[in-house]
Amino acid sequence: MPSPTGSVPALSSAAATIFSIGIVFLGYWGVHESAKWRLSEVTVVVFALVGFACLGLVPWMATRPVATETSDAGIRVARRLFLAGVAAIWLAVALSVVA
Numbered sequence: 001m002p003s004p005t006g007s008v009p010a011l012s013s014a015a016a017t018i019f020s021i022g023i024v025f026l027g028y029w030g031v032h033e034s035a036k037w038r039l040s041e042v043t044v045v046v047f048a049l050v051g052f053a054c055l056g057l058v059p060w061m062a063t064r065p066v067a068t069e070t071s072d073a074g075i076r077v078a079r080r081l082f083l084a085g086v087a088a089i090w091l092a093v094a095l096s097v098v099a
Helices: 007-029 039-062 073-098
Strands: none
Touching: 007 039, 007 073, 039 073
16 A cells, blocks of 8 residues: 655654754753763663664655565654654753653
């Protein structure tokens, strides 16, 4: 069953929006500070980078070639990457508040 019309642009723009929110968070949080990093700070950055990688792959996976015209395998993978990216970014935000 094919995906609904407009799902690729919607998924791509949502990934770009969350990506930009994550960049703003890292800028506000203080990645640029020169003090020695603790383990909790490294963990926050690792989760954020994993989230950025997942979100950056969303448009590429959503627009990749598929076997048949009606296959939505690329969209399904892109949706999972989007979910993983959002979860990783918000986990990084939550860890930065707690730690």
